[in-house]
Amino acid sequence: MNRTTRFAMGSLVALVIGLLAIYVLSQLQPYEETVEHGPAPEVEADPFLAAEMFLRQRKLTVSRADGISVLRQLPAAGQTLMLLSGREDMTPRQARQVLEWTAKGGHLVIVAESIWDEEEGKSDDLLLDSLGIQQHLTEDLDAEEEGDSETSEDQTSDEHVEEDQLDDEDSATEEDLADAVAAQIEAEDEDRYPELTKLYLENEDAPAYVDFDTEYHLYDANNRAHAWANSGEATHMLQLYHGDGLVTVLTDAWIWQNENIDQYDNAWLLWYLSQDSSVTLIYNAVRDNLLSQLLEHYPAALTALALMIALLLWHVGLRHGPLLGQPSHARRQLEEHLRAGADFLLRRSGQTHLLHSLQRDIQRRARHRHPGFERLPVADQWQVLGRLTRIPTSAISQAMRPAPAQKLSAADFTRQVANLQTLRNAL
Numbered sequence: 001m002n003r004t005t006r007f008a009m010g011s012l013v014a015l016v017i018g019l020l021a022i023y024v025l026s027q028l029q030p031y032e033e034t035v036e037h038g039p040a041p042e043v044e045a046d047p048f049l050a051a052e053m054f055l056r057q058r059k060l061t062v063s064r065a066d067g068i069s070v071l072r073q074l075p076a077a078g079q080t081l082m083l084l085s086g087r088e089d090m091t092p093r094q095a096r097q098v099l100e101w102t103a104k105g106g107h108l109v110i111v112a113e114s115i116w117d118e119e120e121g122k123s124d125d126l127l128l129d130s131l132g133i134q135q136h137l138t139e140d141l142d143a144e145e146e147g148d149s150e151t152s153e154d155q156t157s158d159e160h161v162e163e164d165q166l167d168d169e170d171s172a173t174e175e176d177l178a179d180a181v182a183a184q185i186e187a188e189d190e191d192r193y194p195e196l197t198k199l200y201l202e203n204e205d206a207p208a209y210v211d212f213d214t215e216y217h218l219y220d221a222n223n224r225a226h227a228w229a230n231s232g233e234a235t236h237m238l239q240l241y242h243g244d245g246l247v248t249v250l251t252d253a254w255i256w257q258n259e260n261i262d263q264y265d266n267a268w269l270l271w272y273l274s275q276d277s278s279v280t281l282i283y284n285a286v287r288d289n290l291l292s293q294l295l296e297h298y299p300a301a302l303t304a305l306a307l308m309i310a311l312l313l314w315h316v317g318l319r320h321g322p323l324l325g326q327p328s329h330a331r332r333q334l335e336e337h338l339r340a341g342a343d344f345l346l347r348r349s350g351q352t353h354l355l356h357s358l359q360r361d362i363q364r365r366a367r368h369r370h371p372g373f374e375r376l377p378v379a380d381q382w383q384v385l386g387r388l389t390r391i392p393t394s395a396i397s398q399a400m401r402p403a404p405a406q407k408l409s410a411a412d413f414t415r416q417v418a419n420l421q422t423l424r425n426a427l
Helices: 003-027 041-045 049-057 068-072 092-103 126-131 138-157 163-170 174-190 266-274 290-297 299-316 334-349 351-369 378-389 393-400 410-426
Strands: 062-064 079-083 107-111 133-137 197-199 208-210 216-220 225-230 235-242 245-250 278-282
Touching: 041 049, 049 062, 049 266, 049 278, 068 092, 068 278, 079 092, 079 266, 092 107, 092 126, 092 235, 092 245, 107 266, 126 133, 126 245, 133 138, 138 216, 197 235, 208 266, 216 225, 290 299, 334 351, 351 378, 351 393, 351 410, 378 393, 378 410, 393 410
Parallel strands: 062 278, 079 107, 079 278, 107 245
Antiparallel strands: 133 216, 197 208, 197 225, 216 235, 225 235, 235 245
């Protein structure tokens, strides 16, 4: 293949690759994709973060508190305290402290938590009971209304209606009927959100719509409320004076949480209740204790610690056998004392020390019977011991040899001790 042919083939390949690249690029279509990473960690940890930021945008001073202990240094005048946390553990003394602070000129915003118990005549909410506010289920109200309507129908069925009264009712003009229908249609047009709570204000043509939970209803037992907000089924907000201060009771505060505050007029209601004042929010009064925080953040370390404690207790409580009772002095014999002493010496000194002690005893006895025995060579010492004991020299050499470095077996140790004892007894 010459150079011209190679150049032509290379150009053809380059042309094909270029055309293929142009085709692929022409098929590519740019697009945008939005990846939802979810809320930020600080948003997940703070359900009312959006409400707090909203109030700060309205140029209001906002602070947080972990409990009602903040009332000790919080002035009442010009302050709005939004107690949005749970009050299950509130004591009567704390409830009195909150109401006394309100009576000095503060504005208290609380959420009704407990349902009124008709049998006991109270609820578990100390603040509501002190203010004379009761919270009921809306379905219970519907049941009572149905019972009242049935009673009124029974009473009406017992009355006889005169025919001339029926004729008077039929004499209504068509114009009156038309006006009534028009007024009803106009009322329906104005009520754009019949399922929402409506708050009417002076000098305002349309009400504010708030997304309260219609499952609950507030009842002012002492008739102290001067303002309220109702839905088509129940009352969800009450305002009443308490001393020089003001108390606002709500059925729920979830309307101001991060995911709901932008719905309808929820944010506006938050501003309306806190305008012209400094706001203190209490919505995290119940803090996790140390154990729950450790379980949440260090589960592996706590598991390892529990295992270590369990192993330590198992090791301390481990028994190698049943406990022996204290033996009686009457049954102790000389053999038991000797065996116990031997076992003690064996555990304390070891085999080498015991064998060496027996060999020294034999050498001491031999010096007593044969003066100058210690100055003789080892072989001559063994021959002297043979003459004195009439034991073969081979047995004496086996008994008197130095103890080995490694530990002897039980049989070898017993045999070595027996040979030494025989030699010692023969002397």
